[in-house]
Amino acid sequence: MTEETPTLYEWAGGAEALRKLFDxxxxxxxxxxxxxxxxxxxxxxxPKHVAAWLGEVFGGPKDYSTQRGGHAHMIGRHLGRALTETQRRRWVALLIDTADEVGLPDDPEFRASFVGYLEWGTRMAVMLSQPGVEAPADSPMPTWDWALPPYQP
Structure with a gap:
């Protein structure tokens, strides 16, 4: 990727698009x-907080960190909830369907990155939500970028 490459946040349509998605x-x-x-x-x-979270992860403003406490806060919201794989899969599938519904970009490069983050993030949420799990001492805000296809002509 070059310096001219937009962030995932910009490509998605910015704050307005992510708010529409999560609303x-x-x-x-x-x-x-x-x-x-x-x-x-x-x-x-x-919905507004989750939109700010994803916006920051995708390279947008650091609103979630400055207003909500960053990754440590997000982890804290999941501790002890005992989320299931069924719930995780449903959350991902429903969000992908909603992305289609609201017109988020559907090009393969964006969707590979978008879905890649959803898979990683929701699996982390399930792991961190299990009984007895304690929040890690150091939990930096994740950042996500464009997925690179295995073959580039």
């Missing part, structure tokens, strides 16, 4: 039989 996504979550119980006590601002 719609959590509307679907509220109606989903697998996920609704997990998010039953969800704060009304939750």
């Amino acid at each position: 719609r996504f959590y509307e679907h979550v509220r109606a989903d039989d697998v996920l609704a119980p997990v998010f039953a006590g969800m704060d009304a601002e939750h």
Whole structure:
């Protein structure tokens, strides 16, 4: 990638696109039989916070870190929740479907990066949510970049 290459945040459409994505996504979550119980006590601002999280991870403003406490805060929100693989898979599938619905870019390069992060991030959330897991002492904010295809002509 070159210096002119936009960040994933820019390619996705920035804050507005991510807010639209998560506002719609959590509307679907509220109606989903697998996920609704997990998010039953969800704060009304939750979609906004998740959009800020993903925006920062994808190279956008550091709003989640400055306003919410960064990765340590995110880990803390998952500790002890005992998330399941079924819930994780449903969350990922529903978010990908919602990305299609709201018109997030669907080019293979962006989607490889987008889905790659969803897979990594949700697997980390499941691992960190299990009973007895303690938050790591050092938890820097993850950053995600463009996936590089195995073959480039």
